[in-house]
Amino acid sequence: MTLPLIVSNAEPPALHTVLWQTSVPSCIERKLGLIDEITAVLRLNGLLGPDDEHWLALCLDEALVNAMLHGNEADDTVPVTIQVGRTGNRWQVRIDDQGSGFSADDVPDQDASESLLLEHGRGIRLMREWLDELGYYRNGATIIMGRQIPDSHA
Amino acid sequence: MPSEFLDIQAYEKIVLAKITKERLLEAPVIALLGEDLLKLIDRYPRLSLILDLSDVAYLSSAFIGKLVALFKALSAAKGRMIVAGVRPSLMPLFQVTRLDKIMAFEPVVEKAIQLYKRT
Numbered sequence: 001m002t003l004p005l006i007v008s009n010a011e012p013p014a015l016h017t018v019l020w021q022t023s024v025p026s027c028i029e030r031k032l033g034l035i036d037e038i039t040a041v042l043r044l045n046g047l048l049g050p051d052d053e054h055w056l057a058l059c060l061d062e063a064l065v066n067a068m069l070h071g072n073e074a075d076d077t078v079p080v081t082i083q084v085g086r087t088g089n090r091w092q093v094r095i096d097d098q099g100s101g102f103s104a105d106d107v108p109d110q111d112a113s114e115s116l117l118l119e120h121g122r123g124i125r126l127m128r129e130w131l132d133e134l135g136y137y138r139n140g141a142t143i144i145m146g147r148q149i150p151d152s153h154a
Numbered sequence: 155m156p157s158e159f160l161d162i163q164a165y166e167k168i169v170l171a172k173i174t175k176e177r178l179l180e181a182p183v184i185a186l187l188g189e190d191l192l193k194l195i196d197r198y199p200r201l202s203l204i205l206d207l208s209d210v211a212y213l214s215s216a217f218i219g220k221l222v223a224l225f226k227a228l229s230a231a232k233g234r235m236i237v238a239g240v241r242p243s244l245m246p247l248f249q250v251t252r253l254d255k256i257m258a259f260e261p262v263v264e265k266a267i268q269l270y271k272r273t
Contacts, residue, residue, distance in 0.1 A: 032179060051243045054212045058247070061179050061214045110251065119223050122251050123215035129250045 003128040005136075007104045012137035012144055015085030015092050019045060023081045026072035026097070028065070034082065035060045038093060041084050047091040049150035055130045062123035063095050063143050071097030071141055092133065092146035101139030157186040162194070168270045169198055170263070172206035178213040188220035192227055201233035204266045208239030218251060225257055234258075238266040 020041045024030050035057050042048050048056065064080070072078040083094045108115045110125035127134055133146035159175035171191060178184055195201055205224075221237070228235050236258045240248065248254045260266040 028181065032177075035179065054243060057177070057179060057212045058214055061216075065181075065216075116252060116256065117222060117226060119219040119226075120215075122218050126215060126247060126250055129246075 003131060003134045005104050005107060005124060005128060005134075007102065007136040007140045009139050010137050012094065012096075012135070012142045015083050015094055015144075016087035018083050018085045021081070021083040023079045025076040026068040026074055026078050026080055027076050028068050028074065031061065031064045031068070034064060038082070038084055042091050045086060045091075047086060047149055052147075052150070055126075058123070059127045059131060059145055060093065062127060063093070063145065065123075066102075066143070067095050067097035067099075070102070071099030073099070090133070090146050090148045092144055094142065094144045096138075096142045099141050101136070101141045103140075104136075157183070157190045159183060160187055160190050164198065165267075167198060167200060168202045168204065168267065169194055170204045170206060170267065172209065174209050176209060176211045178210055178217040181216060184214070184217050184220055187217075188223060191220070191224050195227055195231045195233060198233075199231070201228065201231070202270045203228065203233060203235040204263065204270070205235060205237050206239045206263050207237060207244075208241070208263060210244070211241065213244065213247065218247065218253070221257075222253070236260050236266040236269065238263045 024034065038060055039053055039056055067080045068074060072080060078098050081096045085092045107124055108118055108121035110122055115121065127145065131145050131147050133144065135144045159173055161172040161174055163170045171194065173187060175183060194203065225235060238260045240259060248259065260269065
């Protein structure tokens, strides 16, 4: 089921059990290393299925680019905080930036025919497809994403 | 300087462009690949391009955007493109974004070459 895109002004809920957390400057050069670290944490905790890693990388890439470049405007004096957690048989990643967020109205509707040839805006659409939890809080300055472990790995 | 992650083989108007990087997640790499692929359109009029993604295991939405830009530029220049060798695990990315409805995909690179040779 494709998740809806919901951006709320609510405070985000705390992650149930935090496995790993960090705070890093908004240096986009750090992105790949962070994707690798988060992937390693989830893999070590048995929270990834065989085809999950490329989807996870795509989702983390999207969220980190949004937080560092759009939220914090690539200001390397402004940190992005990241938490990785689990609750039961599902993982969660929370990323907070210090920006003012965004409006869901500004995200192109990728299911509309006129969006087919747009050169941007597909990241959130893909996240909505693969994740089973996707919430934007604090007007979009916090994202919490998550997914259940595949049955065969639970 | 051309991208070190693009291997080009040209057979007259058929050009096989193989991306040799496993992870397409870094913006500078994606930008350079996008520029180099667009340059092929100027270099080869009415280009028949086969874009070989068989080495690619990870990609970002930014790369998908570059692919759309390439498709649009090729169409405007009366060229054509087959995206070849996409790993089965990555194919859902193109299905969700509906690009499989407008772009030609062929799992086997050699078959894509044969397809162009016949037409």
